[in-house]
Amino acid sequence: MKQILLGTAVLAFSAGMALAQDVVRMGTEGAYPPYNFINDAGEVDGFERDLGDELCARAELTCEWVTNEWDSIIPNLVSGNYDTIIAGMSINDEREEVIDFTQDYIPPATSSYVALSEDAPLDGVVAAQTSTLQSGYISESGATLLEFATADEIVAALRNGEADAVFFDTDYLTPIVEESAGELIFVGEPVVLGRGTGMGIRESDTELKDTFDAAITSMKEDGSLNELLVKWFGEGTDIYE
CATH class of the missing domain: 3.40.190.10 (Periplasmic binding protein-like II)
Structure with a gap:
């Protein structure tokens, strides 16, 4: 630890x-x-x-x-x-x-990418909550930033195909990934912000x-x-x- x-x-x-x-x-x-x-x-x-x-x-x-x-x-x-x-x-x-x-x-703490597949393009459309460190990071990363008012909405955008991945706080995303029965997976490397x-x-x-x-x-x-x-x-x- x-x-x-x-x-x-x-x-x-x-x-x-x-x-x-x-x-x-x-x-x-x-x-x-x-x-x-x-x-x-x-x-x-x-x-x-x-x-x-x-x-x-x-x-x-x-x-x-x-x-x-x-x-x-x-x-x-x-x-x-x-x-x-x-x-x-x-x-x-x-x-x-x-x-x-x-x-x-x-x-x-770390922030992480979550996607529906291991080959999701992290330089594609990435959803993040508005006015967060994560949205600022994505806006400067070369990916297309898709912002939403709440964290729930960014996960929904991934699931319905609006985004290739989400980028958010690892502690928030971990239980969602664990409860998704393999639908959602962590991809890429965690980032400290x-x-x-x-x-x-x-x-x-x-x-x-x-x-x-x-x-x-x-x-x-x-x-x-x-x-x-x-x-x-x-x-x-x-x-x-």
């Missing part, structure tokens, strides 16, 4: 870290399992629900969950519809021009960023973040050490 090294610095919590706001609104997509999804009870569920609830508990914050479509998730954070983005969002330079990020709570996954925070909310950074650090250092990563992504996932 690939290990990601973690520094030994300790950030301690204190009563002085409490924020003035009564409720912190946690913005997520709700359509990106196992990161986040809507369960049968109509509630936000998944790795980021577990993580976010634990971070809020450690920071002694009252948090509520808000869902928003992916393609407008950053503008609606900036405009104040919620206070964080916790939605499988990779940290990159382009996004950091608009918002701040906490430290990563998922190490840099971004600098890990973090919480998006408005640039003005420095105290909130510092509070969540401290909570994430505490979970890394006591091993509880690794436990959540293995719970939701399996024994082979990258962890912190």
Whole structure:
């Protein structure tokens, strides 16, 4: 298993870290399992629900969950519809021009191609979700990019023949491939994109960023973040050490 090294610095919590706001609104997509999804009870569920609830508990914050479509998730954070983005969002330079990020709570992950056959042309039509690192990568790869608003739609486009392949987060695609009974297969080589996954925070909310950074650090250092990563992504996932 690939290990990601973690520094030994300790950030301690204190009563002085409490924020003035009564409720912190946690913005997520709700359509990106196992990161986040809507369960049968109509509630936000998944790795980021577990993580976010634990971070809020450690920071002694009252948090509520808000869902928003992916393609407008950053503008609606900036405009104040919620206070964080916790939605499988990779940290990159382009996004950091608009918002701040906490430290990563998922190490840099791989993205993969999935197709219906081993000889699918990866320089042909490749489907990816709009406004993602994967869509940016495909647009510069020489392939023809076919964008959709949700991850479900890119897989549907592959199955109905609109795309030769899809390119997306490996952790999202793995259970879909496994459950397809051989219909879908991984092709080509995985690609590492971004600098890990973090919480998006408005640039003005420095105290909130510092509070969540401290909570994430505490979970890394006591091993509880690794436990959540293995719970939701399996024994082979990258962890912190």
